[in-house]
Amino acid sequence: MLEGQVALVTGGGRGIGKAIALRLAREGADIAIIDMNREGAEATGRDVSGLGRRIAVHQADISDPAAVQATVRAIVTELGRLDVLVNNAGIEKRSPFLEISADDWxxxxxxxxxxxxYCTQAAAAEMSKRGYGRVVNISSVAGVIGPxxxxxxxxxxAGVIGLTRAAALDLADFGITVNAISPGPVETELMLGAWTAEALRERPQHGAIARFGTVDEIAQVVAFLASPDSAFITGINVSVDGGAVAAGAYMVEKYRRRKAAAGS
Ligand SMILES: NC(=O)c1ccc[n+]([C@@H]2O[C@H](COP(=O)([O-])OP(=O)(O)OC[C@H]3O[C@@H](n4cnc5c(N)ncnc54)[C@H](O)[C@@H]3O)[C@@H](O)[C@H]2O)c1
Known part of the structure; x- marks a missing residue:
């Protein structure tokens, strides 16, 4: 699907981003990675090379706009073009509302x-020169329902979903589509670090499909939205969540009933 294209994946050093980088490489794309974790990004880079694709690894913090601009320009110089951006890098810190520090916020x-x-603006400036681009933003079900x-x-x-809609309208005239994916719970180091043992046990039971998602189940939806085949889709958010958003509070009730039935 992506033969001859170049895809930039932020946070490609581990977890969902690594699976996305490898999936897009299998679809034929050369891969660029921006990650703060150089070791992880280089390890993904070796796997990408093993698939016979070119790789550019850059250590940078996506919250630094000057670093992002310089890095995106360097990637285009190295790999010659930029067709796909996957905004995947993200962090999560769990705290009760009254205890969230201004720094953590x-x-x-x-x-x-x-x-x-910052990444979308820098990438779109390059994509607009050739009149083609695919931007895929990794949001979360936590941006759709109240976590x-x-x-x-x-x-x-939630802001990422709003940004997706706005960017979709502003960038359509340049041939660039912008869509979001909202994963439900996927077992990665981010989640294992942020969730209690009890939450890890119970949370996946609250979806219609009562299990964690896998990184590959997110990556394959990214691959479609990153491909030319998704040309008439822009500004949407796709929940890839085992039915968690569809179920809402009802699945919590079903989970309680299942637990009670198992105990009786
Ligand atoms: N795991 C889940 O259940 C889940 C659910 C919904 C959404 N998500 C989202 O999916 C994305 C990936 O999550 P994951 O579970 O793979 O996380 P992860 O922590 O395993 O990996 C995140 C990667 O992003 C990099 N990164 C973090 N901050 C960065 C920064 N400022 N600049 C550059 N790189 C940075 C990290 O070094 C790491 O390699 C995140 O946006 C996350 O919010 C995850």
Whole structure:
């Protein structure tokens, strides 16, 4: 689907971003990675090379607009073009609402929302020169429904969905589509670091499909939205969440009933 194209994946050093980078490489794209974690990004780079694709690895913080601009320009110089941007890098810090520090609030907005904007603006400037581009933003179900103890994260991810719509309208005339994907719970280091053992046990039971998603289940939706085949789709948010958003509070009730039935 992506033969001859170049795809930039932020946060490609591990987790969902790594799966996305490898999936897009299997579809034929050369890959660029921006990640703060150089070791992880280089490890993904070796896997991409093993698939026979070119790779550009850059260590940078997406919340630094000057660094993002310089890095995107360097990537285009190295790989010759830019067709796809996947805004995947993100951070999550769980705290009760009354205990969220101003620094934690600001950092999550800076990385998850402002970082997505800086990368999109820098990439779109390159894509617009050739009149073609695909931007895929990784939001979260926490940006669609009200999360608990995740106000900064939820607000930043809701912001990403709003930014997706706005950018879709502003960039359509340049041949660039912009869409979002909102994963439900996917077992990665981010989630294992942020969730309690109890939440890890119970949370996946609240979707219609009662399990964690896999990184590959997110990556394959990215691959479609990153491809020329998705040409008439822009400004949408696709929940890839095992039916968690569709179920809402009803699945919590079903989970309680299942638990009660199992105990009786
Ligand atoms: N895991 C889940 O259940 C889940 C659910 C919904 C949404 N998401 C979203 O998916 C994305 C990937 O999540 P993951 O679980 O793979 O996370 P992860 O923590 O395993 O990986 C995130 C990667 O992004 C990089 N990164 C973080 N901040 C950065 C910055 N400022 N600049 C550059 N790189 C940075 C990290 O070094 C890391 O390699 C995130 O946006 C996250 O919010 C994850």
């Amino acid at each position: 600001k950092r999550q907005i800076d990385v998850n929302l402002s970082g997505t904007f 608990i103890d995740l106000a900064a994260y939820g607000a930043s991810k």
